[in-house]
Amino acid sequence: MKILVVDDENIVLTSCRLVLAAEGFGVLLAESVEQALDIIAKERPVLLLIDVKMPVHDGMYLMQKVTAKWPELPIIVMSGYPTNETIETAGDLGAATFIAKPFTPDELSEQCFKRMRSTPKRQDWMTRDKQIVLGSGCRIRYRHPENCGRLGLQSGPDPGRHCRGRIVHR
Numbered sequence: 001m002k003i004l005v006v007d008d009e010n011i012v013l014t015s016c017r018l019v020l021a022a023e024g025f026g027v028l029l030a031e032s033v034e035q036a037l038d039i040i041a042k043e044r045p046v047l048l049l050i051d052v053k054m055p056v057h058d059g060m061y062l063m064q065k066v067t068a069k070w071p072e073l074p075i076i077v078m079s080g081y082p083t084n085e086t087i088e089t090a091g092d093l094g095a096a097t098f099i100a101k102p103f104t105p106d107e108l109s110e111q112c113f114k115r116m117r118s119t120p121k122r123q124d125w126m127t128r129d130k131q132i133v134l135g136s137g138c139r140i141r142y143r144h145p146e147n148c149g150r151l152g153l154q155s156g157p158d159p160g161r162h163c164r165g166r167i168v169h170r
Contacts, residue, residue: 002026002043003112006036006062007051007078012101016049019105020112033057037065045073047116049108052079052086060089067094074115078103 003025005016010031017027028043030036033054039045048066052059063075077090082100090098096115099107 002045004045063093
């Protein structure tokens with residue numbers, strides 16, 4: 001699952017990449033509207049995180065282009081200038097939500113998970129339980145929509161068996 005972050009500030013791109021990659025997302029970065037449109041066409045991200053103020057073309061221009069060509073793609077708009085007019089315009093253009101900068105890593109993660117869960121065309125992995133059967137009847141159960149990345153370890157039918165698991169997050 002890839003999220004595209006579009007911002008002309010390198011510190012914002014780097015911060016978002018670190019936060020979202022730690023949550024297990026693939027993160028694509030674009031410094032301009034033109035670069036973002038190319039990436040969307042080639043990579044098909046599942047969510048866009050767009051800054052409003054950028055040189056040449058702004059985030060509102062990008063939203064118009066994206067909603068015309070990929071109307072099902074959810075968009076989160078972020079800005080250091082959260083005026084009522086900016087928030088209203090973003091909503092009118094199809095933004096799923098608006099995040100005021102600076103935001104915390106938890107706020108960013110929460111909004112990304114929330115927007116992907118509420119997208120009408122959910123990805124297949126988001127709608128079903130995933131199970132990985134380990135040796136000795138143990139299994140790992142993963143339920144994304146309700147648990148947002150939490151894993152549950154479950155032992156087999158024999159109550160005397162124990163499961164041990166180690167989760168490595170890259």
